[in-house]
Amino acid sequence: MTIAIHQVRLIDGTGTVRERMTVLVRGTKIAAVGPSNEVTIPKGATRLNGRGLTVIPGLIDCHVHLCLGGEADVVKTLESEQPSYTLLKSAKHAKATIEAGFTTVRDVGSRDHSIFALNQAIESGILPGPRIVGAGLAICMIGGHARFIGREVEGVDQVRKVVAEQLAAGAGVIKVIASGGVLTPGTSPDDAQMTAEELAAAVDAARQAGKPVAAHAHGASGMKRAIQAGVRSIEHATLLDEESGALMKQYGVYMVPTLSALATTAACRPGCGIPESALEKAKAMTKRHKASFKQAYESGMFIAMGTDAGTPFNFHGENAQELERMVALGMSPMDAILTSSARAAKLIGFHESVGTLAKGMEADLVILNRNPLRNIEVLRDRETIVGVMKAGKFVAGPLTNA
Numbered sequence: 001m002t003i004a005i006h007q008v009r010l011i012d013g014t015g016t017v018r019e020r021m022t023v024l025v026r027g028t029k030i031a032a033v034g035p036s037n038e039v040t041i042p043k044g045a046t047r048l049n050g051r052g053l054t055v056i057p058g059l060i061d062c063h064v065h066l067c068l069g070g071e072a073d074v075v076k077t078l079e080s081e082q083p084s085y086t087l088l089k090s091a092k093h094a095k096a097t098i099e100a101g102f103t104t105v106r107d108v109g110s111r112d113h114s115i116f117a118l119n120q121a122i123e124s125g126i127l128p129g130p131r132i133v134g135a136g137l138a139i140c141m142i143g144g145h146a147r148f149i150g151r152e153v154e155g156v157d158q159v160r161k162v163v164a165e166q167l168a169a170g171a172g173v174i175k176v177i178a179s180g181g182v183l184t185p186g187t188s189p190d191d192a193q194m195t196a197e198e199l200a201a202a203v204d205a206a207r208q209a210g211k212p213v214a215a216h217a218h219g220a221s222g223m224k225r226a227i228q229a230g231v232r233s234i235e236h237a238t239l240l241d242e243e244s245g246a247l248m249k250q251y252g253v254y255m256v257p258t259l260s261a262l263a264t265t266a267a268c269r270p271g272c273g274i275p276e277s278a279l280e281k282a283k284a285m286t287k288r289h290k291a292s293f294k295q296a297y298e299s300g301m302f303i304a305m306g307t308d309a310g311t312p313f314n315f316h317g318e319n320a321q322e323l324e325r326m327v328a329l330g331m332s333p334m335d336a337i338l339t340s341s342a343r344a345a346k347l348i349g350f351h352e353s354v355g356t357l358a359k360g361m362e363a364d365l366v367i368l369n370r371n372p373l374r375n376i377e378v379l380r381d382r383e384t385i386v387g388v389m390k391a392g393k394f395v396a397g398p399l400t401n402a
């Protein structure tokens, strides 16, 4: 089956915008992209008139937790659920994610290995959802942050063993916890967690399988340890300082800002159900987080978009709010789209198949009836999304049944 979207405005993930373009999709892939007066539409192709519409690459969120549902107290919620119930819930979140135009996500911590079963179900077509690069269980120190979706370890031998377990189960990325966090009581975001040796062992064990490591870190000391250990991305990077910022640039490490995570938590009033300790930590760090993001963007650091969807009031399907937050802090709408497409694809190692719209790439794209370069907020408006295509098939939006 061939689908031709013609006379459309094209944002292809390379930083350019071109008018009156044709995108030709054959099977699961993009067969051609070019000016409408140059691309020949084959006979029998389904034609979609793209006048007034904009095509962008399928969006990529590099930091989600499909097993969490944005509940006020995610730790308590997870503890009250049967693991299989959590998996069913995750499937619902995957559907909401793809309906929002996100065709790929990196899941950086789930309560067990069922994230890989969910991925299998989506890949085989029995459930709707994005492509998933999963970490499985996050790896943390004993009593460390994120232990409610993690494995607690001590010593390099155990780190290696647990990394191997995640890889064997199907992990495409390894997640380590290099500082305290907001949601885990009794841990401080300022404190480094896991030793330099343990972090280096995780990176080495993952590297042997060709997989990158993503490190959760709020405070600068945890960031520095993780960067020097060789991780590929720092998640949150909330309290960036000059030194850690310079190190990230030097090592080519990505920042995955997750502005939405702190912002949605900090926006809550006491009594909203978010544990007091989490609320206080989020409120205390929000301003610094914004400054860190600005510092990173202005310094030209690699930034890949991530929401931390699943954390309190940070709902799956609302992922595009992160682009709004980045633009509000000075990022251009084009850069916000790039951090959520080509650059995100590069971080997760999928850049040869998704993230840009060019011949030979997987046909993952979103068709919009408004121009996100003019107003980035339109991405969060469901009325704007005309169609979400994954691997050549419309999977969400009014075009699904066309």
Ligand SMILES: [Zn+2]
Binding pocket: 063, 064, 065, 108, 109, 308
């Ligand atoms: Zn997270």
